[in-house]
Amino acid sequence: MATPDRPGFALPLLLLAGFRTLIDDLHAELARQGHAELRPAHGFVLQAVGPAGTTASDLGQRLGVSKQAAGKTVDRLVALGYLERVDDPVDARRKLVRMTARGHDGLRRSAIVFDELRDSWAATLGADRVAAIEDDLRRMVPADVFHLDVPGWFGG
Amino acid sequence: MATPDRPGFALPLLLLAGFRTLIDDLHAELARQGHAELRPAHGFVLQAVGPAGTTASDLGQRLGVSKQAAGKTVDRLVALGYLERVDDPVDARRKLVRMTARGHDGLRRSAIVFDELRDSWAATLGADRVAAIEDDLRRMVPADVFHLDVPGWFGG
DNA sequence: GTAAGATAGTCAACGTGGTTGACCAAATAG
DNA sequence: CTATTTGGTCAACCACGTTGACTATCTTAC
Known part of the structure; x- marks a missing residue:
């Protein structure tokens, strides 16, 4: 209703709507699988933490946000049981951020569900x-933007 | 780096990155054209206000947020000179929200720049x-999601 | 014509995800 | 050994959302 069949707005709106559709479907399914508290941004954070773990500063760099913002996000994920902080044995300043078993589970399920959603798109489309959509976007999107998993860019 | 050539994550990430690329380019150009303060969300809001104007409650419904949230967003856009509030002559409860001349200018320029950006994609792709990307997405995205211009869904 | 209900707007408190600036402790370079 | 860099945290702030409560106004029903 508020929307635009104005030509200029169609492409960005469709890209956003496509992303949103996928994310909504993902989280509906994750909620069913015991991860109701996992928010859209969290998947990207877990992804950025990775299996090896990382530090808050490094995480901030990966996500393109300040170390303070990364630290606060880690706090929330720790409170939810997805991440944990451990002291670095070789550098007393650092605190390693690592996924817990629950964190691994959430990330693994996300990837699986995304695969299923992609399959369901493939079944219709x-x-x-x-694959053509993916190829085209890969060509139009600068690598540094594609490689940025940052959640909060939208409102920043 | 933090990213995923994990298969499941590629499609959503590409959709997001594509959207982000477009929005970043849009706002870089808008800033050059005298609209540096216009944030990503604001275009959607102006779009939802429309040429006829509306009320905060109605705006909230269009954007899928509470009337209070819509009211606050209107406050900010009023402070930036893009919107104005006027009393409704026939209903003393209502305050009509309307675009100012600056608001019209910002929205018009957004649409023009989006068209140019689409053309530049078309030149490469x-x-x-x-057109195929647009068609495919239009088919995969539920109408109510496509028709939702809401900015803040991501972090809600 | 008035009592009751629905609707518009606002205020306050709060949550989440960001920002800067300041600061301390630990590691590293000269 | 001193100077600098780096990692983490604290505090204050902003944007954008939420719910709940409240007032003022319009509408409906009796």
């Missing part, structure tokens, strides 16, 4: 069309 | 590929 055709696998080649989905 | 081919017009038919861009």
Whole structure:
């Protein structure tokens, strides 16, 4: 209703809507699988922490936000049981951020569900069309933007 | 780096990155054209206000947020000179929210710049590929999600 | 014509996800 | 050994959302 069949707005709106659709579907399914508290941003954070773990400063750099912001996000994920902080044995300043078992579970399930959602798109659109969308976007999106998993860019 | 050539994450990340690329480019150009304070969300809000104007409650419904949130957003846009509030002559409860001249200018320029950006994608990808992306997404995205211009859904 | 209910706007408190600036402790370079 | 860099945290702040409570006004029903 508020929307635009104005030509200029269609493409960005469709990209956003496509992303949102995927994320909504993902979280509906994750909630069913015992991860109701996992918010859209959290998947990207877990992804950025990675299996090896990292530090708050490094996490901030990966996500393109300040170390303070990264620290606060880690606090929340720690409170939810997805991450834990451990002292670095070789550098007393550092605190390693690592995924807990629950964190690993959440991330693993996210990837699986995303795969299923992609398959369901492929079932409607055709696998080649989905692959074509991916190829086209990969060509149009600068690598540094593609490689940025940052959640909060939208409102920043 | 933090990213995923994990298969499941590629499609959503590409959709997000594509959207972000467009929005970043839009705002870089808008800043050059005298609208540096216009944030990503604001375009959607102006769009939702529309040429006829509306009320805060109605705006909230259009954007899928509470009337209070819509009211606060209107406050900010009023402070920036993009919107104005006027009393409704026939209903003393209502305050009409309308675009100012600056608001119209910002929205008009957004649409023009988006068109140019789409053209630049078409120049690289081919017009038919861009149209195909749009068609595919239009088919995969539920109408109510496509028709939702809401900015803040991401972190809600 | 008035009592009751729905609707518009606002205020306050709060949560989340960001920002800067300041600061301390620990590591590293000269 | 001193000077600098780096990692983490604290505090204050901003944008954007939430719910709950409240007032003023309009609408409906009796």
